[in-house]
Amino acid sequence: MPLDPMQLEPAFWPFLIATVVKMLVVFTLYMVVVAYSTLAERKVSAWIQDRHGPNRVGPWGLFQVLADGVKNFVKEESMPGDVNRPTFLLAPAIAFTMALTAWAVIPFGAPLPTPWGKIDLIVADAPIGVLYPLAITSLGVYGIVLAGWSSNNKYSLLGGLRASAQMVSYEVAMGLSVVAVLLLMGNVSLPQVVALQAAGGWNVVLLSVAAFVFMVSAFAETNRVPFDMAEAESELIAGYHSEYSAMKFSMFFIAEYANMLTASAMFATLFLGGWDIPFTDWDTTGPATVAKALATFAIFAAKIGAFMLFFIWIRWTLPRFRYDQLMSLGWKFMLPVALAYIVIVSTGMLLLDIAGVTRGSGAYLLAFLGLNVVLMGLLFVILDRGRLISPASSRLDRARVDRLRAVAAGRSSIAAGEVR
Amino acid sequence: MAINVKVMERPVGDVSYVRATLQGLALTLKHLVDPHRVTIQYPEEKWDLSPRWRGTHRMLTTEDGKAKCVACGLCPTVCPANCIKLVPGEDEVGNRYPLVFEIDEFRCIFCGYCQEVCPEEAIHLGRHYENAEFNRAQFVYDLERLTAQTHPVSTLWDPADPRGE
Numbered sequence: 001m002p003l004d005p006m007q008l009e010p011a012f013w014p015f016l017i018a019t020v021v022k023m024l025v026v027f028t029l030y031m032v033v034v035a036y037s038t039l040a041e042r043k044v045s046a047w048i049q050d051r052h053g054p055n056r057v058g059p060w061g062l063f064q065v066l067a068d069g070v071k072n073f074v075k076e077e078s079m080p081g082d083v084n085r086p087t088f089l090l091a092p093a094i095a096f097t098m099a100l101t102a103w104a105v106i107p108f109g110a111p112l113p114t115p116w117g118k119i120d121l122i123v124a125d126a127p128i129g130v131l132y133p134l135a136i137t138s139l140g141v142y143g144i145v146l147a148g149w150s151s152n153n154k155y156s157l158l159g160g161l162r163a164s165a166q167m168v169s170y171e172v173a174m175g176l177s178v179v180a181v182l183l184l185m186g187n188v189s190l191p192q193v194v195a196l197q198a199a200g201g202w203n204v205v206l207l208s209v210a211a212f213v214f215m216v217s218a219f220a221e222t223n224r225v226p227f228d229m230a231e232a233e234s235e236l237i238a239g240y241h242s243e244y245s246a247m248k249f250s251m252f253f254i255a256e257y258a259n260m261l262t263a264s265a266m267f268a269t270l271f272l273g274g275w276d277i278p279f280t281d282w283d284t285t286g287p288a289t290v291a292k293a294l295a296t297f298a299i300f301a302a303k304i305g306a307f308m309l310f311f312i313w314i315r316w317t318l319p320r321f322r323y324d325q326l327m328s329l330g331w332k333f334m335l336p337v338a339l340a341y342i343v344i345v346s347t348g349m350l351l352l353d354i355a356g357v358t359r360g361s362g363a364y365l366l367a368f369l370g371l372n373v374v375l376m377g378l379l380f381v382i383l384d385r386g387r388l389i390s391p392a393s394s395r396l397d398r399a400r401v402d403r404l405r406a407v408a409a410g411r412s413s414i415a416a417g418e419v420r
Numbered sequence: 421m422a423i424n425v426k427v428m429e430r431p432v433g434d435v436s437y438v439r440a441t442l443q444g445l446a447l448t449l450k451h452l453v454d455p456h457r458v459t460i461q462y463p464e465e466k467w468d469l470s471p472r473w474r475g476t477h478r479m480l481t482t483e484d485g486k487a488k489c490v491a492c493g494l495c496p497t498v499c500p501a502n503c504i505k506l507v508p509g510e511d512e513v514g515n516r517y518p519l520v521f522e523i524d525e526f527r528c529i530f531c532g533y534c535q536e537v538c539p540e541e542a543i544h545l546g547r548h549y550e551n552a553e554f555n556r557a558q559f560v561y562d563l564e565r566l567t568a569q570t571h572p573v574s575t576l577w578d579p580a581d582p583r584g585e
Contacts, residue, residue: 048448050456317448318441384436400431 007287010117018119026123030103034257035065041257041312048316072250080151080243087150092244092251095143099258102136105129106265107191109275109297111288118288121275121297122191129189130178133266134171137221137259141167144223144230147252148240159239162323163230166220169330170227174217176338180210180345181270194274198284201365204271208372209341209379211271213334218263220330223256225315229323264307268300272307275300337379344375471575474530475548477523478573479566480541487567488542491518495534495543503527504534518563525551526559536576544573 010018039054039061046053054061079085105128109121126132141164148160181203185193197203204211220227231239241252268274275296277283283296321329348371357363433439460467469475479487491508503526509519534543548571553559 044452047455048452050451050458052457052459052461055461313445313448313452317444380438383438 007113008117010114010119014114014116018114018116019123022119022121022123026103026108027100030100030258030261031254034254034261035069037257037261037308038068038253039065040308041315044309044312045316048313069250072247075246077246077248078243080153082152083243084150084152087146088243089248091143091147091150092248092255093143094146095140095255096251096258098136098140098143099255099262102133102140102259102262103265105132105190106262106269107194107274108265108300109294110283110292112290112293113288120191121293125189125191127189129187129191129193130182130270131188133262134175134178137262138167138171140255140259143252143255144240147244151240151243153243155236155238156240156242159230159232159236159242162232162236163223163240166223166227166229166326166330169327170217170220170334173213173330173334173338174221176335176342177210177213177217178270179342180207180338183342183345183349190269190274194269194276195284197273198276200359200361202271202273202276202278205372206365206368207271207341207345209337209375210345211267212376212379213338213341214267214271216329216334218267219311219314220326222259222263222311224260224311226318226321227326228320229326232320260308260311261304264304264311265300267307268303272303333383341375344371469547469549471547472577473547473549474532474545474574475571476525476546476551476569477528477534477561477566478544478546478548478569478571479521479563480544480573481567485567487518487521487563488540489518489521489563490540490542491516491521492539494537494539498533498537500531500533501527501529521563521566522560523566524560526556532574532576535574546571546573548572 009015042064043053043061045051054064057063057067079088104123105126107120107122107125112119112121144163144167145160148156148158148163151157181193182188184203184206185196187193187196200206219225223230230236231241233239236242241249244252275283277296277299283292348368352364352367357367479489481487491506493506493508496502496504496506503524505520505522505524506518507520508516510516530545532545535545538544543566546569548569551559
């Protein structure tokens with residue numbers, strides 16, 4: 001049987017050219033999607049609040065992003081006095097670059113057959129895979145910290161401090177939730193993670209608790225509501241980017257949305273099966289075709305879009321956490337949960353291996369599904385009863401208030417007795 | 421605890437963050453899929469004005485196109501904002517007419533006293549509110565401009581029908 005050149009690995013030069021083309025296409029597409037996600041944010045927020053949203057520029061306001069872009073380019077750039085100029089200029093560049101770089105290792109479709117060989121739809125198939133976005137997003141903290149520090153403004157500084165503390169804290173929980181995925185997959189390469197999920201069921205079913213921890217951490221990592229302590233406008237004006245204007249501000253803005261996109265893509269890849277089309281083997285088996293590449297790309301885009309919508313939906317629903325609530329949620333809840341989950345998952349895998357259940361089989365999936373249902377139930381009971389993020393007050397009826405006052409009065413008299 | 425913070429035992433159902441979050445998400449989703457928009461898309465859609473809406477002035481004319489005004493001087497007298505300038509004139513048969521009749525819409529407080537006091541029903545306030553100009557001088561409407569206005573005039577408040585029904 002003659003080998004079809006379209007199903008072979010490409011040679012060096014086609015590979016190089018294909019990589020450059022992929023970089024350009026991904027960058028362009030990424031910037032367009034980032035721009036349109038700002039529009040989506042404004043539109044969805046408007047709909048949630050019974051408004052229309054931007055609808056003047058072009059049909060349904062679709063050209064609003066172009067208007068915003070032009071505005072940000074031609075606006076006056078203000079340079080506040082007494083800023084540390086090199087770092088002040090460097091900070092938005094760092095935030096922007098790091099947000100864009102993180103996308104490189106994410107596979108976004110089934111391989112594309114071309115006359116020069118089979119092109120993998122991933123910019124860089126790095127063997128370290130999962131670790132790379134984690135590392136790059138940690139570097140992104142530098143942009144925010146430097147912006148906050150170099151602005152020579154106490155609000156900016158506080159915003160930068162909060163952002164760094166928060167991102168470092170939640171990075172731990174995020175990393176540990178990813179460890180559970182790596183344990184089950186036995187691999188850190190993202191294309192392998194996708195392939196294994198396509199074969200043996202999505203991780204959101206197998207590792208629901210890790211998915212939950214990852215999701216919450218993703219919100220904190222991207223400084224989104226309810227964790228947007230870094231730019232808490234009621235306390236810190238605009239936080240770390242208070243002193244920035246025009247395109248420098250816009251770069252922070254783009255970085256925020258790019259980080260959201262990356263977080264969505266990471267969630268989709270690690271837990272929602274990446275570009276795998278559910279309930280069919282058509283996309284992962286057999287020779288590569290253009291139709292498969294396009295369909296898998298579309299389904300991946302749909303998964304990212306759904307998660308972006310979830311990001312936005314959450315933002316226009318939840319109020320911001322207090323800083324101590326944020327920290328206690330990260331360190332006292334997410335971290336222990338992620339750690340315990342690693343132990344539980346590895347124990348479960350060991351027991352299933354001993355019992356002779358093969359990985360990727362239906363029984364394996366069902367066993368983990370049952371385990372996760374129980375664990376998620378427990379998790380929500382704990383969260384429900386927990387005091388970590390409970391509001392300080394709530395509406396109470398008269399009888400309860402009286403009872404609580406009586407209890408409180410009794411306690412304070414006991415406390416007074418102790419003092420005496 | 422280092423400082424004596426009083427911790428209230430509250431019923432879980434009322435203070436649960438998880439339940440409140442889910443309720444909130446349900447509420448916002450309800451509005452997302454079924455918005456109750458009340459915004460009027462201004463340049464395309466316009467609000468229905470009340471018949472008693474008091475906007476910029478209009479001078480009514482007789483059949484031969486001349487202003488009804490007889491320059492009696494009641495409107496500049498009654499005007500609390502002092503925004504009407506009237507110089508009366510008289511023709512050869514003794515009919516009085518305004519030589520100069522200017523209303524500074526920028527000073528006007530749109531009280532409607534001029535319309536109320538006018539014995540000839542000449543000066544009226546109009547049901548009109550889109551009165552932007554590029555400089556202040558253009559807000560001084562002269563007689564020519566007042567007669568050229570075409571928007572509907574506002575009706576006066578009728579004591580017999582206080583709610584305008």
